[in-house]
Amino acid sequence: MNKTTPAIKQDIKVSVDAIVFGYNQENGISVLLIKRKIDPFADQWALPGGFVHNEESLEEAVARELKEEAGVSINYLEQLFTFGKPDRDPRTRIISVAYFGLVKSADFSLFASTDASEAAWFNIYELPPLAFDHQEIVGKAIARLRAKITYEPIGFELLDARFVFSDLEQLYMKLLGHNIDRRNFKRKVMSLGLVIELDEKAPSIGAGRPGNLYSFDYEKYKQLKVNGFDLNKLL
């Protein structure tokens, strides 16, 4: 915002990019990418995104692009960072507002099985070369995810509405890259009061005792958020 109008005409375009994470047991933590069809970087993988329309908000733009390009609908979205180096796009100056999104495991699994050929999920530890500065953007998003999961219950956004405790455990371990004690982890999570135990058992697959099903308590989460709460490090 300025007090004077700029002397020279501004020639900058605004786009949004989405870094969407999904998770399931087989594929681990994954990012949604699309294959570019035109130059520059034709046939390379890139983040879904596109130019912001004149009348829509940034969040609307992200949601629209995700639907158009990948048919995905998101259940958690927050702004990540704005990338604005003058030469980040070889064509012209483009400033991109990057958003960080999460999809439920059910949606992710559904989509992962189809081969829409244009869009695909990649495990965060096995990413292909990316167009533009998208490598850097994804790196920042992963760092955010890793940090955020230790102080906000976003892990639940990646699971199904009803989940087995070991799923949550594994998600944390895969993301943080080290083992965590099963029992201490459960005690900590339960002590937050955000997870409720259901009166239902998971179907048993193979050996071992079937676990209970749990679900995330959104109501309680909202309450706690208002009063301001500190999650202890979940390690």
Add this chain to the structure above:
Amino acid sequence: MNKTTPAIKQDIKVSVDAIVFGYNQENGISVLLIKRKIDPFADQWALPGGFVHNEESLEEAVARELKEEAGVSINYLEQLFTFGKPDRDPRTRIISVAYFGLVKSADFSLFASTDASEAAWFNIYELPPLAFDHQEIVGKAIARLRAKITYEPIGFELLDARFVFSDLEQLYMKLLGHNIDRRNFKRKVMSLGLVIELDEKAPSIGAGRPGNLYSFDYEKYKQLKVNGFDLNKLL
């Protein structure tokens, strides 16, 4: 970033805004504001900022505007958030990338005493009405400052190169809004190893024993940052 060029022409401008905090004993924690000269919101207080030039990075734009509008040079700067609601500016669509900056106490005090009439510092607890959505932006910046001070040593960026321990203490108390134990606070801060005690005493003002001077160890900070370090909550 999109695979297709947008059908309709994009008509959005990009600006940067700066939320710069300063601190000294008398005035407390303050924000730098400028008085607008033209409509809309003529004669109202607003954040320093302005349109991004075609060839400069976002950070360069912030630095330039701060120099032009207030003659201030910053010693810490990070991106805060991007505000992009379609109607946040009554004239036309403007997306603003907000930056969060800190100035040293010495620079702040120097500037606070002059009355440049255009730019002025306001205590964060006594802000005037602000133009546009700048109230919201400042709110977000204060929240960030308050949160960040508990896990990163940005408090030092607001003090002089050499400072008395009670200054740091008071800064924290003023920002967090509650008392903290002098002795525990000092022990925690010193245990981080980021503060070194100098062989110099502060001049004594009025009653009481004069304190030692301390300084922030940037070298050690960089080292720790590389290895990844967790600051305990400083309460």
Add this chain to the structure above:
DNA sequence: ACAAAAGTGTTGCGGCTACACCCATGG
């Protein structure tokens, strides 16, 4: 000598880590 501010040390409680045992299911 007294007030005011800075420096330093100690103790006790709570929370976290590390660990072991029991339970339910499939093969």
Add this chain to the structure above:
DNA sequence: CCATGGGTGTAGCCGCAACACTTTTGT
């Protein structure tokens, strides 16, 4: 009946919060 994974309990250590005394200066 054995392997595999889920559920629960406990002891000991460490860290942090709460707190008191001494030191140095001005008046």
